[in-house]
Amino acid sequence: MMERKKFSQFKNKALENPEVREEYEKLQQKYELKTKLISLRKMNGLTQEELAKKLHTQKSNISRLENVNSKISPRLSTIEEYAKAMGYNLEINFIPQN
Amino acid sequence: MMERKKFSQFKNKALENPEVREEYEKLQQKYELKTKLISLRKMNGLTQEELAKKLHTQKSNISRLENVNSKISPRLSTIEEYAKAMGYNLEINFIPQN
DNA sequence: TATAAAGTTCTCATATATGATAACTTTAGT
DNA sequence: ACTAAAGTTATCATATATGAGAACTTTATA
Numbered sequence: 001m002m003e004r005k006k007f008s009q010f011k012n013k014a015l016e017n018p019e020v021r022e023e024y025e026k027l028q029q030k031y032e033l034k035t036k037l038i039s040l041r042k043m044n045g046l047t048q049e050e051l052a053k054k055l056h057t058q059k060s061n062i063s064r065l066e067n068v069n070s071k072i073s074p075r076l077s078t079i080e081e082y083a084k085a086m087g088y089n090l091e092i093n094f095i096p097q098n
Numbered sequence: 099m100m101e102r103k104k105f106s107q108f109k110n111k112a113l114e115n116p117e118v119r120e121e122y123e124k125l126q127q128k129y130e131l132k133t134k135l136i137s138l139r140k141m142n143g144l145t146q147e148e149l150a151k152k153l154h155t156q157k158s159n160i161s162r163l164e165n166v167n168s169k170i171s172p173r174l175s176t177i178e179e180y181a182k183a184m185g186y187n188l189e190i191n192f193i194p195q196n
Numbered sequence: 197t198a199t200a201a202a203g204t205t206c207t208c209a210t211a212t213a214t215g216a217t218a219a220c221t222t223t224a225g226t
Numbered sequence: 227a228c229t230a231a232a233g234t235t236a237t238c239a240t241a242t243a244t245g246a247g248a249a250c251t252t253t254a255t256a
Contacts, residue, residue, distance in 0.1 A: 033190055036190070036192060047201080048204095049203090057245065059203075060203090060246080060247080060248090061244065061245065062203090063202095063204055064204085064205085066203095067204080067205095074243070075172070075173055075243065075244085076172055076174060076177065078244075088195060089193045090193070091191040091192075092131055092177070094134060094187070095188070097186060145231080146233060147232075154215095156216060157233075157234095158215090158216080158217080158236095161232095161234055162234085170212080172214090173213065173242080
């Protein structure tokens with residue numbers, strides 16, 4: 001708990017730096033999408049292999065897509081198909097910064 | 099006015115057909131994104147050329163990106179950068195299909 | 197702790213998006 | 227109708243995502 005508080009304080013301080021903040025938000029966003037993809041799949045009780053089959057591709061490709069560390073920026077259509085395979089549509093919004 | 103009503107009735111009838119409906123929604127979505135991109139740019143009072151400069155690219159590429167008819171499915175990062183250049187962040191949501 | 201299932205990583209081939217330039221068309225203002 | 231600005235289209239080169247297969251690591255469970 002003490003650790004958590006300390007870190008939290010440090011984080012807030014660091015985020016006052018615009019460059020750090022920007023970098024952080026960029027990561028947050030990437031993390032968000034990948035995270036959403038993964039939880040969407042798990043919510044539907046699918047393994048990577050099962051989803052891969054639905055999409056006529058390989059489990060290794062699903063893994064790559066879901067990998068938070070990969071530098072790949074997927075095509076919109078790829079995300080769309082992933083979502084469709086589980087019964088979802090994509091919605092894209094533009095949010096003003098600050 | 100008469101024309102509009104007739105068309106509207108036809109449209110609703112046609113949308114009861116699942117295949118037609120799916121095709122329609124697909125188009126709607128594509129249209130939506132491109133439309134959002136265009137209005138975002140215009141809201142910020144930018145020409146394609148001006149935006150291109152901000153993004154260190156050419157106006158022809160902006161035109162291609164905004165072109166509703168093109169079969170290109172852009173990278174997520176491309177849309178992101180377009181938005182960022184005008185002070186917006188991307189938000190992506192998964193909407194259950196019915 | 198052995199085993200199977202699930203997920204990851206690497207690599208190469210292929211498909212597709214993006215960058216750049218030029219010529220063309222449309223639109224707006226006079 | 228003329229002109230300039232804005233937008234479009236075509237094309238080729240380059241960058242990057244995706245497909246596929248194999249070997250590897252992690253996780254869960256008996």
